[in-house]
Amino acid sequence: MADYLPHTPEEVATMLALVGVDSLEGLYAHVPSAVRLAGGLDLPAGVSEPDAAALVAGYGARNGARASELVCFAGAGAYDHEVPPVVRALAGRSEFVTAYTPYQPEVAQGVLQAIFEYQTLVARLAGLPIANASLYDGATALVEALNMAHGATGRSRMLVSSGVHPHWRAVARTFAAGTGHEVVEVPLVGGRTDWSGLDPEGVAAVVVAYPNYLGVLEDPAEAKALAESVGALLVVAGDPVAAGVLRSAGSWGADVFVGEGQPFGTALSFGGPYLGLFACAEDQVRRLPGRIVGETLDTEGRRAYVTTLRAREQDIRREKATSNVCTNQTLMAVTAAIQLGWLGTAGLREVATRCAQGAHYLFDELVGLEGVTPVTTEPFFREFALRLRRPAREVIARLAQEGILAGVALEALVGPGDRSIDAPEDVLLVAVTERRTRAEIDHYVAAMRGALQ
């Protein structure tokens, strides 16, 4: 049995005496015996850290997809970017890791200022004036954007492009059961959202992904025109790395930007903890979900930071709060600020450019193979979808034997009846980051050729 308790038996006895009971069990004398657990928890006995280390090492060793085994060409919102030792060291400082929400700003200026810097960076990437202190992930950031649109318009109909990540749409559907929102998934035709023929009545939000989950750079101006014509908010779901070189959501007229911030310093981590990016226009600030840090002064006139506009939040406003968010993803936000500081203006541009260069190089090579056709001829940025003459999951299994994680099988990503793609079982989604070398890409192409023969 192991634990982290400091108390000696003598100290326990002395403390019990002050409390006035004669055993640790006696502390629970007032808990009704009818509900007390007899015989203890049905769990294995505890073991020391070194013994537990052997136990947990097995978990990682049984993941065939770990980076030491497979070179990653999978994306779908989770990307294998460089995270340098300096970012890991700084983001891993225990002052950030073991603090909590900055309720006492006098001793939390470190986290508060780091969040302020993060908000500044997210706002710049979004091309919008306001960003919050983080949400759980991209999917839940989308849900909060829909709730904001409902608050802004009093309407409940959400036109969500099927180019939005299938999981994000699934999460939006789940939470709509509570809010009563109607989530209308607008189909993709040839990789682009078909906004025609929609009932414009009662629309609160128009949501477009830029690029969409198939990698396609759609024209957000179409979605903007639709949103404007019906008085709805335009929500742009963006790839934050692409945002380093693409026109910003704000420049397309977005009222809200949401995104998945994992590419900024967070490892693939089997999907979490990730980082929900959220930015919005000035006129939506009172409806912002979650925390926001503001600059102010202390009583001696020094610059200081504090969580602000608190009257929106659940601990003050309770059932009338703009969101129920309390604990969010601060450490990932701090990490993103540090990673962006490391990349800098030139580095982010370089990373985004190299992603696009690698993706286009691989795309050009793969579409030259027999049995491979592109799903669409639309422009793409760093990710693309291919139709293969064999099922994508078989191809993934085959390429794994050659040390490659070939991508994401759309069949596994989209739900039944999804209106974004036909025959998803044949479709492979492939992403390239700045970490992929030409040798790795050439190896991928050769392996794919073999797999399709």
Add this chain to the structure above:
Amino acid sequence: MTASPAGRASSAPLMGRDAEPTLFEISVPGRHAYQLRTTDVPARPLAELVPTAHLAEAPVAIAEVSERDLVGHVTRLSHRQFSVDLGMYPLGSCTMKYNPKFCDAVAADPGLASVHPAAPAALTQGWLEVLVDLEERLCAITGMAAATLQPAAGAAGELTGLLLMRAYHESRGDVRRRVIIPDSAHGTNPASVTLGGYEVTTVPSNDRGLVDLEALRGVLGPDVAGIMLTNPNTLGLFEEEIVEIAAAVHEVGGLLYYDGANLNAILGVVRPGDMGFDIVHMNLHKTFATPHGGGGPGAGPVAVAAHLADFLPGPRAVREGAGFTWATPPRSIGRVHGWHGNALVLARALAYIHVHGAEGLTRVAQHAVLNANWLRRRLAAILPAAHDRMCMHECTLRATPLKDAYGVRALDVAKALLEEGFHAPTVYFPLIVDEALMFEPTETESPQTLEALAQAIERIAVRAATDPEGLHRAPQTTPVARVDEARAARHLVATADAPRP
């Protein structure tokens, strides 16, 4: 009880006193830190790859700093930040216990951290095993049948639980309108109820600080979907009539939701399932010691009784033969997270459970309750308890005597504690207690540390009598003094680019 109180995070200044410029203020055009792999990928201009209509005219301005300056900047920020590793953090309701470094090391294992979330099940058997092992253990701890690990934090778990409640009732053709919440509840409860599509009915606490059973019976009816309860409640008191409460709610066809914020108090002693709860969320960042990260990431798994298992979010990792696969429950409410939940947080919690085992977890609860009760007794002469009897893992005390005698309020005591090198307790919560100071010492603080905290409060009480004005100005030895919150709200400056007032 101890001759020599423990060390504490005290010096003057307490931490970095000088303001730190922002990342943008230390930026110098042309400077950079990044280094990337040599890839030999053909370097075609972006304008050849992407239609220029999509490209920004200028790159987004980030910052331009050297690696050394970045390290200095972030390290100095860290010196302006209190943390559990630095000192005692008795923030009630938040369970700021020591976070074992071992669990961090487990999460850093590249075998876990480098795995893509969409990799096929055959290539992620280790991860699926982590999820199944954790789910089984959490069910054993809570006395429930099955769980979802997707919710990313406690509030996400609450909303998931409410959607489960809704799906359950709707599956029976049962339309229900209200969810009952005690007046002592966390703010996330009513906020989640609204998002779950229900109306809040508040039930008052009685003079013992517990749910008023008669009042509860008065608000129950066939339109009640359920009740959300924290037990021990937010006053740190065990709801002794839980069996009667459960019977009354079940009687009208409602479900019992257990808010696991205070689960640390009862590990191995009493299980929510045995108390009659149908739905339970856990805050792994509290009870299972995963670090709070300055405000996340957390993890808020939701466990349910057997009659609700078919509604759980999916996909869930499940056993299949000798291995593991994904399966979505037949009447699933759907996904509540973009992927599988905060996986690395889940792995940390599993490592914590491996180390502690059944007996270790029980000792955790017992010592958390011991520390809170000792502190309650030790401070009784200065800060009387809101309800002076056995508490659980936290004690809600009142600064009312200091306010009445010297005009010194709970907020002043909290701020003075910062000067003394301790994090403040939770103040002015629960809302039903006057001048509330909620202390949760947690089990990992030693008796010497508790004694040092008690002596600090004794010094503050002396200052209250001799220099109350000084306490209104506290803290003075911290990186900044009290901040002007009204100014921040009046003129929002949320980015470095915002216009200043």
